[in-house]
Amino acid sequence: MRETTRIIRSTLTEAKPGEPLHAGPVFAAPYHAPGDPAGIPYTYARSHNPTWTELEKVIGQMESGEGSSASAIVFSSGMAACAAVFGAVLRPGDVAVLPANAYYAARVLMQDYFVKMGITLRTAPTANNAQVAQLEGAKLLWIESPSNPTMEVADIALLAEAAHREGALVAVDNTTPTPMGQRPLALGADFSVASDTKAMTGHSDLLLGHVAVRDPELRAKLDQWRTLTGAVLGPMEAWLALRSIATLPLRLERACQNAQRIAEFLSTRREVSAVLYPGLPQHPGHAVAKKQMRYFGPVVSFILRDKAAAETFLSKAQLITDATSFGGITTTAERRARWGGDAIPEGFIRLSAGCEDIADLLEDIAQALEAAQ
Incomplete structure (x- = not known):
């Protein structure tokens, strides 16, 4: 099935007589959860929600490339998604490499909070893959291509390969193109991050973000961060996002x-x-x-x-x-x-x-x- 068809049909429910074509949002804080919670899929709304699950499945399919499967985790905003990557990966003494012209709020978050908690920040322009020179000893490379707002371009595959040689993880802010326009994971990134407030949902009425990964351990770290910080979106927002993504192509x-x-x-x-x-x-x-x-x-x-x-x-x-x-x-x-x-x-x-x-x-x-x- 070709991509446009897959995206447009990705939000349909299973074809059962009398059932709606699209499932509605599930509103719940606690769920029925008797006995051992280990085998219960939904227990409390800060940890999980069935409407999130559907949205994450759709986004994960979009982020997957040929021969690789991605999973996504959704957040209450694009900045919540950025904070989750920083928080899940970085510890005092680690080095993070960011574009000097990355999205302003991401730079402020790193400079005013994570640097003060012991992270070393190095920056270089997006253009000409200048971040390569800053990678020695780094724990995280953050790429934004095209950059916002100056529309500079970096070679994601080249940078990812260089970062991995140095033992660094690679995250790409993919907000501008969306996973339909560019697939960072297929280009070698470990994290594909986006504010889905923008083109992904496209109607200027939602605030949400996501991170997609291939590594289950990285996903588990992001999931724990979301649960502990409460950076969650409501089921109505998740349902509206599902409605909107169907028109993305x-x-x-x-x-x-x-x-x-x-x-x-x-x-x-x-x-x-x-x-x-x-x-x-x-x-x-x-x-x-x-x-x-x-x-x-x-x-x-x-x-x-x-x-x-x-x-x-x-x-x-x-x-x-x-x-x-x-x-x-x-x-x-x-x-x-x-x-x-x-x-x-x-x-x-x-x-x-x-x-x-x-x-x-x-x-x-x-x-x-x-x-x-």
Whole structure:
């Protein structure tokens, strides 16, 4: 069965006469659990829930590559998923290698909490696989490709091989492409981490994340971390995620097509000084991205003259919602430097292509750019 068909049909229940096509969420805190709990699949909601189980099965299938089987564990947010990997792997005295331009919140979590608890942090840019030089003695290599928001690309397979030679585990933040666009585990990573708030669920109404692994021992460590910290999502969120993932093949294909067209269009505009999108042949990481990605993702970053030009563009655009986050079915954008924390110009815009008609989007972008001259 081909991937699109498998994903779309992955949330169906077993075909039994009179039964619904899709199971509803299971709401419970305690479950009936007489006697020895060892043989009881569900006992208490902080540890497990049947709706999580279904969602984890679907995501695990998506994360599995040819000849390898993955299992997933879901969390209450993408940052909860990041924290679980850090917490399950790192102990005082260990070395972690992160991209210097990784997602800002992940860097803050490492710097302000784990470093103060005894972790040594080394950083290097995503571009040109610069993290290779920092791997000696490392316990964990954290990769983000494409990076958010600068869309730099690293060779995941090359970095994973180098890290494993040094005895390090490898985690990849795969939020932007989703496992349908890129499979880190098949490229050699030990952890595939994502905020499923973004393109995975795609309707801008959920907060959740996941980590996928191949090693049962690593999964057990993540599971224990989730249970002990309570970083769990509710059954309603899990059910809505199942509903949303079924449309991922349709949403992602359209959004990535739109992102490619938008990037190509922006590249022709005099108002734009730079376009950062791995699907463009002139992008420095295009060859690597083409090798390891099946979709280049919905996020296009570009740079306008200054803060005023960027804010004018956003205020004049009629079909672009000014909002943070990305991966939704509607097109959004923001002047990313307003948050601080990233080494980017004041006129830097991160745009997330939605699924609207591309002709309408290009017309709207054109008039907004003209207003921002």
